[in-house]
Amino acid sequence: MSDLKVGEPIGVLRHGWFAGVDDYAIAGGWTGGGEALVVADAAGGLCAFDARNGKEAWAKPQSHEGGILSLDLRPGHSEVATAGQDGRVVVRRVDDGEELCALDVGEGWIDNVAWSPDGKWLAASCSKRVSVFGSDGREVWRSDDQPSTISALAWSGAGELAAACYGRVAFFGAAAGELRQEFTWQGSLVSMALSPDGEYVVCGSQDNSVHFWRRSTGQDSRMGGYPAKPSALAFDPTGEYLATGGGDTAIVWNFSGDGPEGTSPGYLELHDQLITTLAWACRGRCLATGARDDTVAIWSIQRDGQGKGIGGAILDDIVSSLCWRPDGRALAALDAQGGVTAWRVGNK
Amino acid sequence: MxxxxxxxxxxxxxxxxxxxxxxxxxxxxxxxxxxxxxxxxxxxxxxxxxxxxxxxxxxxxxxxxxxxxxxxxxxxxxxxxxxxxxxxxxxxxxxxxxxxxxxxxxxxxxxxxxxxxxxxxxxxxxxxxxxxxxxxxxxxxxxxxxxxxxxxxxxxxxxxxxxxxxxxxxxxxxxxxxxxxxxxxxxxxxxxxxxxxxxxxxDLDQALERRPTFLEPEYPFEWTGVYALEPGRYGLSLAEGPDPAMSLVVASNQGVDDAALRDGAEWCVRRYAEPAVPLAPGDAIPFAQHVNLELDSSGRKSFTLEVEAADRVGLYTQHTAEEFELQLIDDNGAVVEPEAERTWVAQHEHDDEVGSISIERDGDVDPEKLNAWLGELLREKGVDIFRMKGFISLAGESDRFVFQGVHMIFDSQPDRPWGAEPRTNQLVFIGRNLDEQGMREGFEACLI
Structure with a gap:
């Protein structure tokens, strides 16, 4: 794919539309039906774009004073939650951007926000605490202080919430917040992914490794040798493959059978700077990777975890996030200049 | 991009x-x-x-x-x-x-x-x-x-x-x-x-651009007195002291604030680098010249200082004024008090655990020996080494080599070519309980 040019997607990526937000595009997400793409920027603005043509449906500049840190679309509802440096979580209707509720979570940055897969609970973390809210916006429970600022949240099914930080991963019951399981490890866990079946919890660590635990046995393993911290991690929808960043090369581990220990992973080499984001399409073992070198690559992952490049594009700046439309027929890429690029994906 | x-x-x-x-x-x-x-x-x-x-x-x-x-x-x-x-x-x-x-x-x-x-x-x-x-x-x-x-x-x-x-x-x-x-x-x-x-x-790219050394200067003088003087002839009077002679530089137009004293000191460091002119009691002390006052005779000795126009005069003396009971006396025999004083003396009395070691040696270094020595030093003492900086003359390399580090994190790169400049090495370490003698010997063994 050495024939990449700025603005000219190749392979399975086909021209879609281009739009922009006012600042570094931090995070985005499609509505469940793929009608709209919602994008948050570092200055605190939130925008929704029509999936068909990229027309701005609405914009809410200054939605969070100081900037937005996290965004999540509510499963089964046309709603989006954003969290910001202003200590608030705001839930808006995607159709028109109207604010449905604003939650004062705490003093300080709200680093993470995540809806449970059934859309019933909304979790948010502020400094060392995590809070879970019901759909009416009332706080249902709040955790004790964790050992350090919470770096990642993830739901395991609808019933449990995992929170990662320096030194541990903790699982809490969704409804009451009781501590159900914890794994400790002396290292700063900077990212987290749970396998779809709930068995594996995988974290990227500041010491340039990936650490994971089996929840049924507590057995843990560490995969080292990364040149940088793996801040992007993603399981494919089947849970067989885990793609990891942590360098210029994306590494794909095979988690099927007895797990990845002792196996050799797939190495996806194309980017020449650190990988910033990874996203699997809903089917077909198709992985998108984005990097600090402004490039986006689409890979078809083979059984052995090795990948074949099947598409790519160059943006104007660092790729900050990649979001597949739920049907896997379109991919949106966000960049550090606020560019929002959507491609159709397919062979025709 | x-x-x-x-x-x-x-x-x-x-x-x-x-x-x-x-x-x-x-x-x-x-x-x-x-x-x-x-x-x-x-x-x-x-x-x-x-x-x-x-x-x-x-x-x-x-x-x-x-x-x-x-x-x-x-x-x-x-x-x-x-x-x-x-x-x-x-x-x-x-x-x-x-x-x-x-x-x-x-x-x-x-x-x-x-x-x-x-x-x-x-x-x-x-x-x-x-x-x-x-x-x-x-x-x-x-x-x-x-x-x-x-x-x-x-x-x-x-x-x-x-x-x-x-x-x-x-x-x-x-x-x-x-x-x-x-x-x-x-x-x-x-x-x-x-x-x-x-x-x-x-930043190693700019490491030595502003100053030719990583070390702040060690002053060859211990004391400065600044005197506001009217035109006239003054006597610099000294009693017997611990040494038979003392070096001195007299600066004209000397300011009294911290920055002016430091500028004066840096200027005097260069004067001190020149050979000293010996002066016997009774001699006139020239301005802006490194002189060496002969003090081996008994009793107080006096040297003359001619001031032609009103001036603030800075005396940069090798020892403190106290040690030789130094006094400046005007035409009428009255003692002139300094407007400002500064002691530059190096103190060893505190014996802090933390200190600096600097190694300065001419010549070329064997790269392999240096690697082995530094590697071992950082492995064994990296916890106690807070900062380090230096430049090295590697045998066979036309470029000077610069490095800096924090604990075991070590960063180095080639710098500018040596050219006609004499090839030399400077290494500065700041750390806790460092074995100065051992480190000197270790580096010495890397020299060719």
Missing amino acids: ESTQPVPVTILTGFLGSGKTTLLNRILSEEHGKRIAVIENEFGEVGIDQALVIDADEEIFEMSNGCICCTVRGDLIRVLGNLMKRRDKFDYVLVETTGLADPGPVAQTFFMDEEIGEEFSLDGIVTLVDAAHIDQQLGRSDESTEQVAFADVLVLNKTDLVEPQKIDLLEARLREMNRMARVVRCEMGDVPVETVLNLSAF
């Missing part, structure tokens, strides 16, 4: 009450054209305006391997990680740590975290020292000692609250501990902004 320069970051450390917030506010008000982001770990003594201020609780992340040089500051990674997404909104970052902060993890964050290292460059560590209290603090806390050891600039603040002689002694003590740092004296945090910002102290 991004080709922008990394954003410089200055770290301000110092005990609570040392005046960090005052200095911070001064920087912000003077640099009003610049967009500055401030990361604070403690609520300041006074408020800060004109800047994006982010409060963050100090979080120290140690790694499972137990390596102290892998210890980083999680709060900085998080806040800087977010700031870099808005990097077009500011030009400079100031990090104000608590008085109890260990500067090591703060500095290491910029080398151990790939992304932070790409977007930000550590410009320098500025440590504020409360002249009235640091003496006790140094004895009592590791943190204040390490803050001194890590510093690129030591701002000796609140000097108005302490007797000048005590400050001289304090400065000497600090310089023994950290010979790489520049010492600046001030009251109320009032230092020129250019002495604390844009130092490029960790």
